[in-house]
Amino acid sequence: TQLLEQSPQFLSIQEGENLTVYCNSSSVFSSLQWYRQEPGEGPVLLVTVVTGGEVKKLKRLTFQFGDARKDSSLHITAAQPGDTGLYLCAGPSNTGKLIFGQGTTLQVKP
């Protein structure tokens, strides 16, 4: 069974701090997606990484796909309260469906 494990599950930091959240698996994925879900809303796609070792930047967010395509990380620089939300990684399963990690809940305090 393919699983995506995210860590940490919860993170509470002050505005301006840096942070990294992780998405790990024992399985190889052809690609991984990162979604952000704000309170009261559905998840919204942030980025898709498809090549081992790939790094993508979205303003203050940096996404990296592991060389072996078994893991990914999301680094946020100088976090702001607007970054608060649930961060989900997702990847394609062997059966062609998208499977999700359990998510990292981030709270950024002003």
Next chain:
Amino acid sequence: DVKVTQSSRYLVKRTGEKVFLECVQDMDHENMFWYRQDPGLGLRLIYFSYDVKMKEKGDIPEGYSVSREKKERFSLILESASTNQTSMYLCASSLQGALDTQYFGPGTRLTVL
């Protein structure tokens, strides 16, 4: 912009009731999905549909059924609601299949008493 709407944001039902959750998307997407979201478990796929009148079971279909009579509308049905179906239900759509970008609705928080 793709818009996915869900009929209710909050719903309270009693055990044994039949419950309908409606989802509508406005971008002519072929694929539609129903997930449930529970703390610590992420999103789990209940059912999906890749065409009108077509449906496939996801990972946790027990206790649920679906209906897709029109391309833009995908309904989730709880035949006899139970307390363990209390959850957040998310609908999504995509253009080219489950692995394409999925666009989510705002969710329906269902409480079964």
